[in-house]
Amino acid sequence: MSRVRGIFKRGTVYWIQYAGPDGRIVRESAKTKSIREAEYFLACRKKDIIEDQARIIIPKRILFKDFAVQYLRWAERQKSYKDKRNRMNQLITVFGNLPLNMFTSHLIEQYQSERLETNRPATVNRFLSLLKHSFTKAVEWDMASEETLKKIGKVKLLHEDNRRLRFLSKTECQTLIETCTPHLKPIVIVALNTGMRLGEILGLRWEQVDLRHGFILLDKTKNGERREIPINSVLRATLEAIPHGPESEYVFVDRNGRPYKSVNTSFPTACKRAGITDFRFHDLRHTFASHLRMAGVDIVTIKELLGHKTLTMTLRYAHLFPGHRAEAVSVLEERLSGTDDKNMDVLHKN
Incomplete structure (x- = not known):
């Protein structure tokens, strides 16, 4: 046979x-x-x-940029929409013309490596997480294959080290303010005096600023909770000096009345002129909290001002005021030494 x-x-x-x-x-x-x-x-x-x-439904040759438009339309009502839109726009500049089913693990890992040259692992992870989630929707909408999703899913998130605590000295703060361009200067002063995040500052509206009662009200924060930030004299003078009319909804706007989207160019330039290295805008928030702690402000108050949901994140500033332990023991010593005799008398009488 x-x-x-x-x-x-x-x-x-x-x-x-x-x-x-x-x-x-x-x-x-x-x-x-x-x-x-x-x-x-x-x-x-x-x-x-x-x-x-x-x-098996064979997905059409859909480009990433075309899919991204539909994904952002779907994400429009989410609280995190602005962040997703900003990140997605950056992803489009890299992968825009690439068909969805051409994405590979190697391609994403290359992207990770390139971004790590200028970004922290935490930042790179936010982009990867967005990619992974968007491809989950692409498969759900029959725009990409399960195989492509598996390839992207194999790429692991980077290890994040959130212990970094970089802050400026008083002298560095003043030098930085002096080197800022006119539009950047008030933004930096607000950051140093409130500890607000960049997104909160650029999105700040005049209706949230109460100069009469002396506070800024943040109603849409990262952790979803409202918080009030007191306005000190430096901050008051800065805000009062910013011109605004009835048509100006936002506090920080360009010459056309549109709110600033970022400080990606102006802030690094100011730092360079001031001779400040290894410093990000978010570190101004650390500077705010660090100087409060060194001035003896308690951790719980700093937590409330920063808008942290738990004390875990705020405790990174605890070591900046080692004197609080000595003060605590001194208070106890005074209390005990002042009441010892009376307490002993009561005990003897009983």
């Missing part, structure tokens, strides 16, 4: 060989000593593959 293609013998049992759905060669035992039964088994396997492939 002539040899049948895809069927071979191992001992006395016939085996079959065929190409699987992904093109890889599959070999398995037909569990029979009959060539006819082996042929039938092979034919059934091939038929199953053809039928399965017919049921």
Whole structure:
């Protein structure tokens, strides 16, 4: 009998060989000593593959930039929409013209490495998380294959070290303010005197600023809770000096009345002129909290001003005022030494 293609013998049992759905060669035992039964088994396997492939929806050649438009439209009502939009726009500049099913693990890992040259692991992770989530929706909407999602899913998030605590000295703060451009200067002063995040500052509206009662009300914060920030004399003078009319909704706007989107160019330039290295805008928030702590302000108050949900994040500033332990013991010493005799008298009487 002539040899049948895809069927071979191992001992006395016939085996079959065929190409699987992904093109890889599959070999398995037909569990029979009959060539006819082996042929039938092979034919059934091939038929199953053809039928399965017919049921698979092959996504069209959709470019990442076109998909991104639909994803952002879907995310429009989410609280995190602005962050997603900003990150997605940056992803579009890199991957915009790439078809969704051309994404690979190697490609994403390369992107990670490149971003790490200028960004912290935490920042890079936010972009990767967005990519992963967006591709989950792409598969759900039949715009990308499960295989592509698996490839992206294999890329692991980077280890984040959140212990960094970089802050400026009083002298550095003054030097930085002096080197700022006119539009950046009040933004930096607000950051140094409130500890507000960049997004909170650039999105600040005049209706949130109560100069009469002396506070700024943040109603849409990162942790979803409202917080009030007192306005000190320096901050008051800065805010009062900013011109605004009834048509100006936002506090910080360009010459066309539009709110600033970022300080990605102006802030690093100011730092360079001031001779300040390894410093990010977010570190102004650390500077605010660090100087409060060094001035003896308690951790709970700093937590409330920063808007931290728990004390865990705020405790990073605890070591900046080691004197608080000595003060605590001194208070206890005074209290005990002043009441010892009276307490002893009471005990003796009882």
